[in-house]
Amino acid sequence: MSLQDLAGSNTGKPAVCAASAPFDDASADTVLRTSDNVDFRVFRWFLKGMSPFFDDLFALPQPPGSISTDPILMSEPSSVLETLLRLHYPFPQPLTFSSFDDAKPVLAAAHKLQLTRIEPVLHRATLPYITENPLRAYGFALRHGMEDLVRLAAREFLMVQDFAAVQDSDELEGLSVAAYRRLLVYRQSCIVHLRQQDECIWAVPNTSWTCYACLSCVRHSTECSSRRRLSSAPDSNVDFRCAYCGTAAWFQQYMRQVAQGLSVTPSAAVIKDSGFITEAVAEAHKRCLGPCHTLAYEHMQRYTDELHNRVERIISEVQLEIK
Protein backbone atom coordinates (compact mmCIF):
# COMPACT_ATOMS: atom_id res chain seq x y z
CA MET A 1 0.00 0.00 0.00
CA SER A 2 1.36 3.44 -0.87
CA LEU A 3 1.19 6.58 1.22
CA GLN A 4 -1.24 7.96 -1.35
CA ASP A 5 -3.63 5.04 -0.90
CA LEU A 6 -3.52 5.25 2.87
CA ALA A 7 -4.17 8.93 3.26
CA GLY A 8 -7.40 8.93 1.23
CA SER A 9 -8.80 9.06 -2.26
CA ASN A 10 -8.91 12.06 -4.58
CA THR A 11 -10.81 12.22 -7.85
CA GLY A 12 -12.49 14.82 -10.09
CA LYS A 13 -10.93 17.84 -8.39
CA PRO A 14 -9.94 21.36 -9.49
CA ALA A 15 -6.42 21.96 -10.82
CA VAL A 16 -3.67 21.54 -8.27
CA CYS A 17 -2.45 24.75 -6.66
CA ALA A 18 0.07 25.58 -3.97
CA ALA A 19 -0.88 26.50 -0.42
CA SER A 20 0.07 29.94 0.87
CA ALA A 21 3.09 30.63 3.08
CA PRO A 22 4.52 29.05 5.13
CA PHE A 23 3.25 25.88 3.42
CA ASP A 24 4.83 26.69 0.04
CA ASP A 25 8.44 26.09 1.04
CA ALA A 26 10.17 24.47 -1.95
CA SER A 27 12.81 22.91 0.28
CA ALA A 28 10.22 20.97 2.32
CA ASP A 29 10.46 17.22 1.81
CA THR A 30 6.77 16.25 1.94
CA VAL A 31 3.66 17.33 0.03
CA LEU A 32 0.18 16.88 1.46
CA ARG A 33 -2.48 17.24 -1.23
CA THR A 34 -5.93 18.07 0.16
CA SER A 35 -9.30 16.92 -1.19
CA ASP A 36 -9.67 20.25 -3.04
CA ASN A 37 -6.22 19.81 -4.63
CA VAL A 38 -4.14 22.25 -2.64
CA ASP A 39 -0.53 21.17 -2.06
CA PHE A 40 0.91 21.86 1.38
CA ARG A 41 4.69 21.54 1.47
CA VAL A 42 5.77 20.52 4.96
CA PHE A 43 8.84 18.99 6.56
CA ARG A 44 8.56 15.34 7.46
CA TRP A 45 10.11 15.88 10.92
CA PHE A 46 7.40 18.46 11.58
CA LEU A 47 4.58 16.07 10.70
CA LYS A 48 6.16 13.24 12.68
CA GLY A 49 6.25 15.48 15.72
CA MET A 50 2.57 16.31 15.26
CA SER A 51 1.11 12.85 15.67
CA PRO A 52 1.75 9.10 15.68
CA PHE A 53 -0.48 8.95 12.60
CA PHE A 54 2.22 10.53 10.45
CA ASP A 55 4.93 8.63 12.25
CA ASP A 56 3.27 5.34 11.26
CA LEU A 57 2.56 6.64 7.78
CA PHE A 58 6.20 7.39 7.06
CA ALA A 59 7.33 4.11 8.58
CA LEU A 60 5.45 2.15 5.88
CA PRO A 61 7.66 0.66 3.15
CA GLN A 62 7.11 2.53 -0.13
CA PRO A 63 6.78 1.15 -3.65
CA PRO A 64 10.08 1.06 -5.54
CA GLY A 65 10.72 4.25 -7.46
CA SER A 66 8.48 6.48 -5.32
CA ILE A 67 10.12 9.63 -3.99
CA SER A 68 9.31 11.45 -0.80
CA THR A 69 7.79 14.47 -2.56
CA ASP A 70 5.10 12.41 -4.30
CA PRO A 71 1.97 14.04 -2.89
CA ILE A 72 0.20 12.28 -0.05
CA LEU A 73 -3.52 12.46 -0.81
CA MET A 74 -5.54 13.64 2.16
CA SER A 75 -9.32 13.35 2.48
CA GLU A 76 -9.53 16.72 4.30
CA PRO A 77 -10.14 20.01 2.47
CA SER A 78 -7.45 22.72 2.55
CA SER A 79 -9.40 24.88 5.02
CA VAL A 80 -9.31 22.07 7.60
CA LEU A 81 -5.71 21.03 7.01
CA GLU A 82 -4.47 24.61 7.16
CA THR A 83 -6.23 25.18 10.50
CA LEU A 84 -4.65 22.03 11.94
CA LEU A 85 -1.15 22.71 10.61
CA ARG A 86 -1.15 26.31 11.77
CA LEU A 87 -2.03 25.27 15.30
CA HIS A 88 1.26 23.34 15.36
CA TYR A 89 3.33 26.30 14.21
CA PRO A 90 4.82 28.62 16.84
CA PHE A 91 2.59 31.55 17.84
CA PRO A 92 -0.64 30.31 16.23
CA GLN A 93 -3.48 32.78 15.79
CA PRO A 94 -6.22 32.29 18.40
CA LEU A 95 -8.67 29.74 17.01
CA THR A 96 -12.36 30.58 16.71
CA PHE A 97 -15.25 28.79 15.05
CA SER A 98 -18.38 30.46 13.75
CA SER A 99 -20.67 27.52 14.59
CA PHE A 100 -20.65 23.89 15.65
CA ASP A 101 -20.90 22.91 11.98
CA ASP A 102 -17.75 24.94 11.37
CA ALA A 103 -15.93 23.08 14.16
CA LYS A 104 -17.06 19.56 13.23
CA PRO A 105 -14.74 18.80 10.26
CA VAL A 106 -11.72 20.20 12.13
CA LEU A 107 -12.50 18.11 15.22
CA ALA A 108 -13.05 15.00 13.10
CA ALA A 109 -9.82 15.47 11.13
CA ALA A 110 -7.77 16.18 14.26
CA HIS A 111 -9.14 13.01 15.82
CA LYS A 112 -8.43 10.91 12.72
CA LEU A 113 -4.89 12.28 12.43
CA GLN A 114 -4.34 11.76 16.19
CA LEU A 115 -3.42 15.40 16.83
CA THR A 116 -3.86 15.06 20.58
CA ARG A 117 -1.62 18.00 21.45
CA ILE A 118 -4.01 20.57 20.00
CA GLU A 119 -7.14 18.86 21.37
CA PRO A 120 -7.49 21.30 24.31
CA VAL A 121 -7.26 24.28 21.93
CA LEU A 122 -9.93 22.79 19.67
CA HIS A 123 -12.19 22.00 22.63
CA ARG A 124 -11.81 25.53 24.01
CA ALA A 125 -12.74 27.04 20.66
CA THR A 126 -15.76 24.71 20.38
CA LEU A 127 -16.94 25.21 23.96
CA PRO A 128 -19.48 28.01 23.27
CA TYR A 129 -21.30 25.71 20.82
CA ILE A 130 -21.05 22.72 23.15
CA THR A 131 -22.62 24.83 25.90
CA GLU A 132 -25.30 25.96 23.48
CA ASN A 133 -26.31 22.40 22.60
CA PRO A 134 -24.46 19.80 24.69
CA LEU A 135 -26.61 16.91 23.45
CA ARG A 136 -25.59 17.58 19.88
CA ALA A 137 -21.90 17.67 20.83
CA TYR A 138 -22.38 14.49 22.90
CA GLY A 139 -23.93 12.67 19.93
CA PHE A 140 -21.24 13.90 17.53
CA ALA A 141 -18.37 12.97 19.87
CA LEU A 142 -19.83 9.52 20.58
CA ARG A 143 -20.23 8.79 16.88
CA HIS A 144 -16.56 9.60 16.29
CA GLY A 145 -15.27 7.89 19.43
CA MET A 146 -13.87 11.15 20.86
CA GLU A 147 -13.88 10.26 24.52
CA ASP A 148 -12.60 13.57 25.89
CA LEU A 149 -15.18 15.52 23.92
CA VAL A 150 -17.93 13.12 25.09
CA ARG A 151 -16.99 13.89 28.68
CA LEU A 152 -16.81 17.63 28.04
CA ALA A 153 -20.26 17.61 26.44
CA ALA A 154 -21.67 15.55 29.32
CA ARG A 155 -20.24 18.09 31.75
CA GLU A 156 -21.93 20.95 29.88
CA PHE A 157 -25.16 18.94 29.82
CA LEU A 158 -25.26 19.28 33.62
CA MET A 159 -26.19 22.94 33.15
CA VAL A 160 -29.22 22.27 30.93
CA GLN A 161 -32.37 23.32 32.74
CA ASP A 162 -35.00 22.84 30.11
CA PHE A 163 -34.56 19.54 28.26
CA ALA A 164 -37.40 20.39 25.90
CA ALA A 165 -35.52 23.49 24.74
CA VAL A 166 -32.54 21.50 23.41
CA GLN A 167 -32.48 22.16 19.69
CA ASP A 168 -32.96 19.33 17.25
CA SER A 169 -29.97 18.17 15.21
CA ASP A 170 -28.72 15.26 13.09
CA GLU A 171 -26.54 14.22 16.00
CA LEU A 172 -29.59 14.01 18.23
CA GLU A 173 -31.35 11.82 15.66
CA GLY A 174 -28.40 9.45 15.72
CA LEU A 175 -28.16 9.27 19.52
CA SER A 176 -29.23 5.89 20.94
CA VAL A 177 -31.67 5.69 23.82
CA ALA A 178 -29.03 3.78 25.79
CA ALA A 179 -26.43 6.54 25.28
CA TYR A 180 -28.96 9.18 26.31
CA ARG A 181 -29.87 7.13 29.37
CA ARG A 182 -26.18 6.97 30.37
CA LEU A 183 -26.09 10.76 30.23
CA LEU A 184 -29.13 11.03 32.50
CA VAL A 185 -27.66 8.47 34.91
CA TYR A 186 -24.45 10.54 35.01
CA ARG A 187 -26.39 13.71 35.74
CA GLN A 188 -28.37 12.05 38.52
CA SER A 189 -25.16 10.58 39.99
CA CYS A 190 -23.68 14.10 40.10
CA ILE A 191 -26.74 15.39 41.95
CA VAL A 192 -26.54 12.56 44.51
CA HIS A 193 -22.76 12.85 44.93
CA LEU A 194 -22.94 16.62 45.48
CA ARG A 195 -25.65 16.13 48.07
CA GLN A 196 -23.50 13.55 49.88
CA GLN A 197 -20.49 15.85 49.73
CA ASP A 198 -22.38 18.90 50.98
CA GLU A 199 -20.17 19.26 54.07
CA CYS A 200 -17.10 19.07 51.89
CA ILE A 201 -18.34 21.97 49.76
CA TRP A 202 -18.87 24.22 52.74
CA ALA A 203 -15.94 23.04 54.83
CA VAL A 204 -14.32 26.18 56.19
CA PRO A 205 -10.59 26.31 55.48
CA ASN A 206 -10.25 29.91 56.54
CA THR A 207 -12.54 31.74 58.89
CA SER A 208 -11.43 35.22 57.95
CA TRP A 209 -14.15 35.44 55.31
CA THR A 210 -16.58 37.99 56.66
CA CYS A 211 -19.56 35.64 56.32
CA TYR A 212 -17.94 33.53 59.08
CA ALA A 213 -16.01 36.15 61.02
CA CYS A 214 -18.34 39.16 61.20
CA LEU A 215 -18.97 40.14 64.81
CA SER A 216 -22.30 41.76 63.96
CA CYS A 217 -23.79 38.93 61.90
CA VAL A 218 -22.43 35.85 63.67
CA ARG A 219 -22.73 35.01 67.34
CA HIS A 220 -19.21 33.83 68.23
CA SER A 221 -18.31 31.58 71.15
CA THR A 222 -16.22 33.10 73.92
CA GLU A 223 -13.01 31.31 72.85
CA CYS A 224 -13.40 32.20 69.22
CA SER A 225 -10.50 34.00 67.57
CA SER A 226 -12.87 36.25 65.65
CA ARG A 227 -13.93 37.90 68.88
CA ARG A 228 -10.37 39.01 69.39
CA ARG A 229 -9.24 39.78 65.89
CA LEU A 230 -11.03 40.51 62.67
CA SER A 231 -8.76 40.44 59.70
CA SER A 232 -9.83 42.28 56.60
CA ALA A 233 -8.10 39.71 54.43
CA PRO A 234 -8.02 35.95 54.93
CA ASP A 235 -4.75 34.55 56.21
CA SER A 236 -3.63 31.03 56.90
CA ASN A 237 -2.99 31.68 60.56
CA VAL A 238 -6.53 31.60 61.89
CA ASP A 239 -8.18 29.73 64.68
CA PHE A 240 -10.40 27.03 63.21
CA ARG A 241 -12.73 27.09 66.18
CA CYS A 242 -14.64 29.85 64.46
CA ALA A 243 -15.84 27.26 61.98
CA TYR A 244 -18.36 26.20 64.62
CA CYS A 245 -19.78 29.68 65.23
CA GLY A 246 -22.09 29.62 62.23
CA THR A 247 -22.49 31.99 59.32
CA ALA A 248 -24.16 35.31 58.59
CA ALA A 249 -27.86 35.09 57.66
CA TRP A 250 -27.23 36.71 54.28
CA PHE A 251 -24.75 33.94 53.50
CA GLN A 252 -27.09 31.20 54.68
CA GLN A 253 -29.56 32.44 52.13
CA TYR A 254 -26.87 32.06 49.42
CA MET A 255 -26.09 28.53 50.69
CA ARG A 256 -29.75 27.54 50.43
CA GLN A 257 -30.00 28.89 46.90
CA VAL A 258 -26.85 27.01 45.87
CA ALA A 259 -28.12 23.75 47.42
CA GLN A 260 -31.40 24.15 45.57
CA GLY A 261 -29.59 25.03 42.33
CA LEU A 262 -27.22 22.04 42.54
CA SER A 263 -30.16 19.69 43.09
CA VAL A 264 -31.49 20.72 39.66
CA THR A 265 -28.35 21.54 37.67
CA PRO A 266 -25.37 19.80 39.32
CA SER A 267 -22.75 22.13 37.88
CA ALA A 268 -20.13 24.40 39.45
CA ALA A 269 -21.65 27.26 37.45
CA VAL A 270 -24.38 27.39 40.14
CA ILE A 271 -21.77 28.64 42.64
CA LYS A 272 -21.04 31.60 40.36
CA ASP A 273 -24.69 32.39 39.67
CA SER A 274 -24.56 36.16 39.53
CA GLY A 275 -28.17 36.42 40.74
CA PHE A 276 -27.39 34.47 43.93
CA ILE A 277 -24.19 36.44 44.61
CA THR A 278 -25.76 39.84 43.93
CA GLU A 279 -28.69 39.04 46.19
CA ALA A 280 -26.37 37.90 48.99
CA VAL A 281 -24.18 40.99 48.75
CA ALA A 282 -27.24 43.27 48.69
CA GLU A 283 -28.54 41.57 51.83
CA ALA A 284 -25.14 41.96 53.51
CA HIS A 285 -25.18 45.67 52.70
CA LYS A 286 -28.65 46.07 54.07
CA ARG A 287 -28.36 43.95 57.21
CA CYS A 288 -24.82 44.62 58.38
CA LEU A 289 -23.21 47.91 59.29
CA GLY A 290 -20.07 46.04 60.32
CA PRO A 291 -17.43 44.34 58.16
CA CYS A 292 -19.90 42.62 55.77
CA HIS A 293 -21.08 46.01 54.62
CA THR A 294 -17.71 46.77 53.04
CA LEU A 295 -16.17 43.32 52.60
CA ALA A 296 -19.05 41.13 51.38
CA TYR A 297 -18.62 41.95 47.70
CA GLU A 298 -14.89 41.32 47.53
CA HIS A 299 -15.00 38.29 49.81
CA MET A 300 -17.84 36.71 47.85
CA GLN A 301 -15.91 37.08 44.60
CA ARG A 302 -12.91 35.31 46.08
CA TYR A 303 -14.66 32.79 48.30
CA THR A 304 -16.91 31.64 45.45
CA ASP A 305 -13.76 30.99 43.39
CA GLU A 306 -12.75 28.51 46.07
CA LEU A 307 -16.22 26.99 46.25
CA HIS A 308 -16.35 26.72 42.48
CA ASN A 309 -13.11 24.72 42.42
CA ARG A 310 -14.36 22.44 45.16
CA VAL A 311 -17.59 21.70 43.30
CA GLU A 312 -15.62 21.09 40.09
CA ARG A 313 -13.44 18.59 41.92
CA ILE A 314 -16.41 16.80 43.49
CA ILE A 315 -18.16 16.50 40.11
CA SER A 316 -14.93 15.16 38.59
CA GLU A 317 -15.20 12.20 40.93
CA VAL A 318 -18.34 11.05 39.11
CA GLN A 319 -17.61 9.01 36.01
CA LEU A 320 -19.73 8.97 32.90
CA GLU A 321 -20.10 5.49 31.43
CA ILE A 322 -19.09 5.44 27.77
CA LYS A 323 -19.65 2.46 25.47
Ligand SMILES: [Zn+2]
Ligand atom coordinates in the same frame (compact mmCIF):
# COMPACT_ATOMS: atom_id res chain seq x y z
ZN1 LIG B 1 -16.33 32.55 65.71
Ligand SMILES: [Zn+2]
Ligand atom coordinates in the same frame (compact mmCIF):
# COMPACT_ATOMS: atom_id res chain seq x y z
ZN1 LIG C 1 -21.80 41.30 59.05
